[in-house]
Amino acid sequence: MTARLLTLAIAFVALATLPFWMSGVYYINVASQILLFAIFALGLNVLVGYAGLVSLGHAGLFGIAAYATGYMLQLGYGHSAAILVALVIGVASMAVFAVLSLRSTGIGFIMITLALGEILWGLAYRWISLTGGDNGINVPTRPAVFGYTLSMPNAFYYTTLIIFAVSVALVAVFVRSPFGAALRGTRDQPRRMNALGYHVWMIRFYACLFSGLLTSVAGILFVYYTQFISPQTLSLTSSAEVLLMVISGGPGTLLGPIVGAGLVVVVKNVVSGFIERWNFLLGTIFVAIVILMPEGLVPGTVRLWRLAWRKRTRAAPVAAKTEGSP
């Protein structure tokens, strides 16, 4: 446990001092991008990892929050009003999503969320009077918090870091709470949970709302980060990318989606310097991870590490049974 605390402390200090030892605006921006996508992945992981509900439409929700922010600003409202409205709209959309897609679980849930995500993409693309169509919406300014404008990369990075830390803490509390335990129960044994008197549908619904909140927060950060939003952000590719973050890192772990977000964002940024398109690589990584390391990188590495550690100390060979992928 102390080793774990130490690692956490080191990670925190490293993140907090990042702008001092990592010079260059480009790298700080990449770090902000990783953090904001990590929030997004954490939000999706609540459903994929802890509820066992795989959503392929989350980019649509992410996009709704981003578009809402952009549209409110375009109408001339202030930043705080725009952010507030975007949060409300994001969570409300998730509620509608949940009511429709929670009619089934497993494969049915995937199909319905995929279809809903495609609707949102289609709306963003075709409803030109509202969304600007392919031209998207520009967000000319970033807000100022307590007088500090976020237009500088460092200020934006620290804001993102604080929101990220709060999100991680929220998810950690959520997972350890009785509600989190009940949610994992509905993932593994929905019938038994029902028999025990839990309202399975309601538990899943609340989990969806929590996921929607984190997703909306990430969406708002995203639109302020790029200062631009277009239908591309809502495409199936984006939904798949964030799902890849969760699955590659390790669904149902706290650290997994964060590592996955780092991996995907870095690979995407590095690779885009060498090859024009990254979809082929995205697809290959997807297939490779699903077939070779289905439990994800973090649990997979932990398992290998423990295996090596046990061999060295010759402890009793307790099989480190990984939690089955949802």
Add this chain to the structure above:
Amino acid sequence: MNFWLVLTVNSVTFGGLLFLLSAGFSLIFGLMRIPNLTHGSLFMLGAYIGATFVVGLLGFQLNFWLAAILAALAVAALGALAERLLLRRLPGDQLAQVLVTLGLSFMAADFCLMMWGGDPLNVTTPAGLGGFVRFGTLSFPIYRLTIIVIAMAVAIGLWLLLDRTRLGAMIRAGVDDPDMARVVGIRVSQLFTIVFALGAGLAAFAGIIGGPILSVYPGLDQDMLPLALVVVILGGTGSLLGSFVGSIIIGFIYNFGQALLPELAYFVLFMPMLLVLLLRPQGLFGRHVP
């Protein structure tokens, strides 16, 4: 008057194409319990491969119909290969299988972009079918009527296959109760390969014969996959009649939506799906809730 009629013919034509696409999707879903997210890519691959044959490969120019059949066979082989090499490795893990098909669809989309570039390919209407037939003052494009006839023929053929042959009986048994089918000696895993190849081939065939109408462009896969999804959710999975009726309904909604409410066409398209999900989750003709 003519406007509505043209719209109707276009709707039925598009419905026919959708049927060719979604029949395979529905069968694969019914049997293997996975939504095959490569289905749009198979459609696009068929269209590109067929278009390449038609334009000419290494100096050979193929007849349109020969090209369509060859492309369908090639994509069917690819589908069988993907099933054998990848999906087969993940038995019983439907989630992993879906994710593999998703990964494959990205690879296919990028592959097509690399091979054929970003410009749309136009496929010329096959010789002799380019004109119009006239009934009094009304005229109908022959090629669109041909597609309707082909779709009807395939529908009847598929129905005969499923309802009248031994293979069809085995597939139906596999759809209804795979475990019991195994127990009575049907090699369900072999059916998986056959059905996957059949579905892939049909999708590719739809892609190439739809070429002269839709043209072939990058992103065609992402346009078609949601439509197949909507048709199958609407009609019910694993039901041939369901995909047929669903395809025609969606064909109408798609074309009329595009013409009357261009900004909300996409939204209107998904409305019947949402209604069905709320009122009859198993779909109009389906037996299982997915």
